[in-house]
Amino acid sequence: MGVFVSSDGTDAAGHEQVVFCQDRHTGLKAIIGIYSTALGPALGGTRFYPYESEEAALTDVLNLSRGMAYKNALAGLDLGGGKAVIWGDPGQVKSEALLRAYGRFVESLNGRYYTACDVGTYVPDMDVIARETRYVTGRSLEHGGAGDSSILTAWGVFQGMRAAAEHTWGSPTLAGRRVGVAGLGKVGKYLAGHLIEDGASVVATDVNEAALEWARTTYPQIDLVADTQTLITSDIDVYAPCALGGALDDDTVPALRAKVVTGGANNQLAHPGIEKLLEERGILYTPDYVVNAGGVIQVADEIEGFNFERAKLRATRIFDTTGQILRLADDEGVPPAVAADRLAERRMAEVGRLRSIFLG
Numbered sequence: 213m214g215v216f217v218s219s220d221g222t223d224a225a226g227h228e229q230v231v232f233c234q235d236r237h238t239g240l241k242a243i244i245g246i247y248s249t250a251l252g253p254a255l256g257g258t259r260f261y262p263y264e265s266e267e268a269a270l271t272d273v274l275n276l277s278r279g280m281a282y283k284n285a286l287a288g289l290d291l292g293g294g295k296a297v298i299w300g301d302p303g304q305v306k307s308e309a310l311l312r313a314y315g316r317f318v319e320s321l322n323g324r325y326y327t328a329c330d331v332g333t334y335v336p337d338m339d340v341i342a343r344e345t346r347y348v349t350g351r352s353l354e355h356g357g358a359g360d361s362s363i364l365t366a367w368g369v370f371q372g373m374r375a376a377a378e379h380t381w382g383s384p385t386l387a388g389r390r391v392g393v394a395g396l397g398k399v400g401k402y403l404a405g406h407l408i409e410d411g412a413s414v415v416a417t418d419v420n421e422a423a424l425e426w427a428r429t430t431y432p433q434i435d436l437v438a439d440t441q442t443l444i445t446s447d448i449d450v451y452a453p454c455a456l457g458g459a460l461d462d463d464t465v466p467a468l469r470a471k472v473v474t475g476g477a478n479n480q481l482a483h484p485g486i487e488k489l490l491e492e493r494g495i496l497y498t499p500d501y502v503v504n505a506g507g508v509i510q511v512a513d514e515i516e517g518f519n520f521e522r523a524k525l526r527a528t529r530i531f532d533t534t535g536q537i538l539r540l541a542d543d544e545g546v547p548p549a550v551a552a553d554r555l556a557e558r559r560m561a562e563v564g565r566l567r568s569i570f571l572g
């Protein structure tokens with residue numbers, strides 16, 4: 213994938229800035245991708261992963277940083293989109309010195325990019341990086357951090373699901389509905405709790421025995437089924453993918469019995485075109501990056517000095533944003549995934565353009 217938009221405008225990348233960072237002594241090889249700062253400094257996590265090649269690392273950071281721009285725009289944040297990758301096996305090469313070297317490169321961008329946790333990086337790593345740069349979120353509670361971001365991720369998913377319920381059945385509640393949760397991890401567990409409290413019945417699955425045991429003891433009313441295939445072909449109203457990406461593909465969508473898909477997992481659509489397949493089957497899909505933005509809302513709040521109630525209020529607005537996207541999709545005759553992209557692009561263009569008003 214190229215970085216520059218080609219003259220015919222066909223390249224999907226079009227990033228503002230891509231920074232390659234190297235420190236030979238610690239073995240640091242990192243790429244920071246800044247897709248857009250139209251709405252403010254770019255925010256997105258650092259993925260620490262043993263990519264097969266430099267090209268694979270670049271492709272990932274370009275895709276992820278672009279995705280963050282859209283997610284942050286629809287989360288209503290005054291933040292642009294960015295992401296970073298550190299190329300290497302964290303189990304082998306992660307060290308204090310490497311993380312601090314990385315922190316110095318983040319600092320060198322003077323606040324154009326804020327980092328956070330992602331696959332392979334954790335809260336204690338952010339505390340180490342913060343010894344070299346001010347531009348870090350996702351820090352520990354004792355350092356003013358937001359703590360476990362899955363709390364507001366699940367809250368936001370629940371709000372998105374309420375909006376989908378209102379659109380589909382006329383009332384913003386899951387009471388009396390049967391919701392299938394695939395993956396009872398950090399997000400799935402909190403989501404199951406909100407659903408039960410709202411009066412839904414929950415059927416769930418997980419590959420991890422500890423997660424199943426948690427369900428048996430905490431919520432014995434949850435029906436546990438053997439696997440995701442059984443879950444999606446059972447009599448459910450809503451399917452909530454909360455495990456890995458690619459949950460909606462050419463095999464699962466034709467088998468789905470749910471009328472609504474709303475879940476916490478990232479990148480639920482296995483490939484472009486699946487959103488049309490869902491629409492053809494009359495299944496309402498709320499775009500993943502819209503409904504799972506509660507986590508980024510939670511960590512972004514650290515920039516102002518973390519306040520959980522304020523962050524929760526912002527995550528609650530995912531209900532309004534999801535409703536707005538579903539109405540726009542109806543009005544424009546496009547799938548919600550397309551409507552969401554349009555709304556994000558509109559906000560980036562309209563608010564970003566305000567910088568052209570000279571302030572002296």
Ligand SMILES: NC(=O)c1ccc[n+]([C@@H]2O[C@H](COP(=O)([O-])OP(=O)(O)OC[C@H]3O[C@@H](n4cnc5c(N)ncnc54)[C@H](O)[C@@H]3O)[C@@H](O)[C@H]2O)c1
Nearest residue numbers: 361362365395396397398399418419420455476477478507
């Ligand atoms: N944690 C957050 O704040 C956050 C924010 C945005 C998006 N997400 C996304 O939400 C999803 C879940 O995140 P999480 O933090 O809860 O992760 P997690 O690792 O805590 O939970 C994932 C759960 O899914 C289960 N699982 C894995 N494969 C499965 C399968 N084939 N069938 C059923 N269950 C399976 C795992 O055993 C685990 O319990 C991920 O896609 C993540 O990228 C998380």
